[in-house]
Amino acid sequence: MSTRKIENGILLMITLVGAVIWIFPLYWAFVTSIRTENHVVSANAGLLPDMLHLNAYVESIFNTRLLTWYFNSIGTSLIITVVVIVSGMMCAYALSQMRFPGRRLLYGVVLASFMIPSQALVVTQFVLMNDLRLVNTWGGIILPQLIVPVVIIVYKQFFDAVPKEMREAVLLDGGGEYTLLLKVYMPLNWGITTALAIITFIMAWNQFFWPFLVITSENMMTIPVGITQVNDAFGVFYARLMAVALLAAAPVAIAYLVFQKKVTEAVMISSGVKG
Structure with missing residues (x-):
């Protein structure tokens, strides 16, 4: 047997073992839930x-209040996704294609904010939400999660790679900045937009720490926080807890499976832009 076949066999065995280790918790959760x-x-x-x-x-x-938690998670995650994508795209376009004083400094601030862990801002964010009377509201959940510098960085790298001749041609035809963004740049980056939207939605859906701090009412909880409330005065119901966990994970798992090809293509495109 050749050395290449032995190496492939070993890699296959390692991959299978890794897959079994990864999928076993999901399998055990399902078995427990039934x-x-x-x-x-x-x-x-x-x-x-x-x-x-x-x-x-x-x-x-x-x-349980599972359906209410679903509604809160879907609503807040969709709003966060739309606002992050739209604002990130417009900010990246301005940093990439427009010339104004302080542009480099502003981009430096974006890069610096990418390096700051969100946990370091929790205290000030909570005080701000409390002063704005947004505790136990969708606004309190949404506002601190609108800061996603990586979206701006990825969009800017893509906009920088678009040939300048396209921009000059549109400007010569009388088009403005909004025409360039909406009719030229946006149609070119639907793959990246799809990937960033899915990733942002999944991150917002899975967010636990901040909603756990800012929400105390069960009616306002999101799915990850609501799972912690699935208990009983006489102890934890393990089957019900696993069922809620699987139902909570189902939407993001389905979304990823449906858009997996788009995500893969967008990651490849973004990697090419970075190169």
Whole structure:
């Protein structure tokens, strides 16, 4: 057997082992969610699914505020995604194509803000939201998450790579900056826009720390925070907790699977722009 075949076999085995390790928590969560609560903590509970009970899913949907948490997560995540993409695109266009005093300094501030961890701003953000009376509101969840410097950086790199002749041709025809952005640059970067939108939506959907701090009412909680409320006075219901966790992860998993090709293409395009 050739050395190349041995190396490929070893790589295949390592990949399979890694895949099993990665998928096992998801598998175990699913198996737990389709069991009864008594069977979950029973000594007879094995690795294989030995029953199919959907009581945990029924309890999660009808006896918790899951649908309300879904609504809050979808609403806040969509607003964050739209505002971040639109504002990031316009800011990047200005930094890339327009000439004005302080442009380099402003881009330096954007790069510097990319290096600051969001946790370092939590105290000041919370004080600001409290002063604005936005605690326990969508505004309190949304506003601090609108700062996403990486979106501006990626867009600017793409705009910098667009040939200047296209810009000059539009300007000679009487077009303005909005015409350039909406009719020239935007149609060229739908792949990157799609990727950034999906990534931003997933990040906003999975955000836990900030919504956990700014929201105390169950009716205003998002999915990640709401999961922490799925308990009972007599202890934790593991099957129901796993069911809620899987239902919470389902939308972002489905979104990624549906747009996986677009994301891959956009990552390749953005990598080429960076190069």
